Amino acid sequence: MNQDALAPETEYRVVRSDTPVDVDGFKIGEPTGEIMCEACHRRAKNIDEIPHAQDCPQRWTRTDFWRERFLIR
Numbered sequence: 221m222n223q224d225a226l227a228p229e230t231e232y233r234v235v236r237s238d239t240p241v242d243v244d245g246f247k248i249g250e251p252t253g254e255i256m257c258e259a260c261h262r263r264a265k266n267i268d269e270i271p272h273a274q275d276c277p278q279r280w281t282r283t284d285f286w287r288e289r290f291l292i293r
Contacts, residue, residue: 225267225281231258232267 223230235254237246246252256263260276268286272279 223278223281225278225283225286227281230278230281232256233258235263 225232232255235252235256237244237248237250237252239246239248241247244252253265254263255265255267255270257270257272257276257278259278260273262270262272262276264270268282
């Protein structure tokens, strides 16, 4: 099913650092630039490119921007 990745019923969150700046370059609590799927806990820098788990209910979610540019019609 093609869901909208930005729809209110999809669940993602911005990943925040939980280590000191000397470990990953980010202060504790600072956004890392990654987005995480709340269903399967996989993450990526782009919401459309998260490598969701095979059984993730959000596996086929994409933004309209992605669909308009990359789906063959």
